[in-house]
């Protein structure tokens with residue numbers, strides 16, 4: 001497994017990590033990924049276990065890393081923005097994870113209701129107190145990243161989480177170069193399109209199959225290796241399957257050729273959200289946040305958020 005530096009921290013982690021959104025396979029499978037060379041585990045206070053009654057992601061991570069804490073870089077995200085709430089949320093997460101310090105703590109989403117300076121200031125306090133090692137953001141625009149950095153007195157934003165996969169290449173023209181130029185690691189989420197079937201549906205000529213055959217790899221391995229061809233990017237696939245976990249963890253340590261990458265880029269249908277679409281989405285999200293409303297696109301439900 002190849003390693004990549006987090007920001008300019010000098011700390012290196014596996015270029016394939018493991019994500020825990022909708023993860024339900026317990027600590028054993030996570031342990032297996034660590035045995036296979038994964039050192040980057042991505043969780044969030046928001047990640048519940050889809051199986052009712054089963055332990056949520058943070059607790060599962062805590063169980064998986066017990067006794068091997070030093071082998072793993074724990075990335076966690078808060079879904080709170082007010083100072084007191086951020087501090088409380090971090091303390092609750094530390095308890096659930098069973099650790100003294102979170103390696104990378106990120107704001108899951110920007111929030112239009114709370115001044116960025118308040119959230120980021122609270123996170124910097126957590127670093128000063130030794131509860132967090134490094135700070136990151138997630139789903140931030142370039143402007144929001146600049147504001148977050150400006151709000152920090154001593155520390156740096158070392159990473160951002162952004163969606164990146166063969167069928168959604170929105171971040172390529174602006175965000176990726178900005179992060180590269182500013183020493184910010186991109187943690188590419190949904191590297192398999194959130195459902196790998198969606199990627200396969202946008203590959204009508206089976207380009208993935210052809211490249212996979214040439215390399216002696218699987219289609220998913222090719223899709224992941226394509227993501228990490230970007231210098232400094234870490235991909236964090238999620239899986240509940242042991243065989244997929246083995247596949248994903250062995251998607252590093254080899255490289256698609258430039259010809260294979262450009263073949264995939266020509267054949268697999270992808271989208272790049274335009275700046276107007278991105279701006280409209282950000283504005284509507286900000287408006288919903290100001291009205292304390294949360295719209296769930298999957299269940300098509302609207303609810304009032306109490307924070």
Ligand SMILES: NC(=O)c1ccc[n+]([C@@H]2O[C@H](COP(=O)([O-])OP(=O)(O)OC[C@H]3O[C@@H](n4cnc5c(N)ncnc54)[C@H](OP(=O)(O)O)[C@@H]3O)[C@@H](O)[C@H]2O)c1
Pocket residue numbers: 018019020021022042043108138139161162188189190191192193194195196220221236237238239240241243244245247248
């Ligand atoms: N910061 C954010 O806002 C944000 C947003 C979304 C996601 N994330 C992070 O990114 C992680 C990954 O993203 P994601 O969960 O959206 O989706 P993903 O990793 O792109 O895709 C997961 C899907 O791919 C399947 N899969 C995994 N490995 C496979 C393989 N080798 N072959 C075929 N299918 C495979 C999984 O099914 P099986 O389980 O059956 O293998 C699952 O259906 C999340 O878990 C989370 O940690 C962060």
